[in-house]
Amino acid sequence: xxxxxxxxxxxxxxxxxxxxxxxxxxxxxxxxxxxxxxxxxxxxxxxxxxxxxxxxxxxxxxxxxxxxxxxxxxxxxxxxxxxxxxxxx
Numbered sequence: 001x002x003x004x005x006x007x008x009x010x011x012x013x014x015x016x017x018x019x020x021x022x023x024x025x026x027x028x029x030x031x032x033x034x035x036x037x038x039x040x041x042x043x044x045x046x047x048x049x050x051x052x053x054x055x056x057x058x059x060x061x062x063x064x065x066x067x068x069x070x071x072x073x074x075x076x077x078x079x080x081x082x083x084x085x086x087x088x089x
Contacts, residue, residue, distance in 0.1 A: 004041035004049060007034055012083040021079045030079050046079075053082055 002010070011018050017037065024030050027043045027050075034041065 001038055001040040003039070004045050007037075007039040007041065007079070008049070008082045010039075011079060018080055018083075023078070025078050034079075049082055 011021065020037070021030065021033065024033060027046050030046055031041065031043050
């Protein structure tokens with residue numbers, strides 16, 4: 001099984017995987033769905049990574065979709081917000 005970093009990397013490379021998670025904002029659901037896809041990480045790991053993104057560890061705005069910003073997700077807890085701009089959408 002891959003870890004959280006592998007999950008984030010694969011989200012940026014695999015549109016099919018990203019589409020499965022695009023509307024998921026509940027951390028427990030993300031962990032549960034990711035496990036079914038072959039990834040193993042805890043809800044705490046996921047929330048720590050989200051906090052890094054919110055606090056400046058990752059610039060989420062250029063890499064997400066929406067009306068004002070292509071890709072913006074209404075939930076900051078959406079896993080797609082963790083994709084680094086340098087790794088694509």
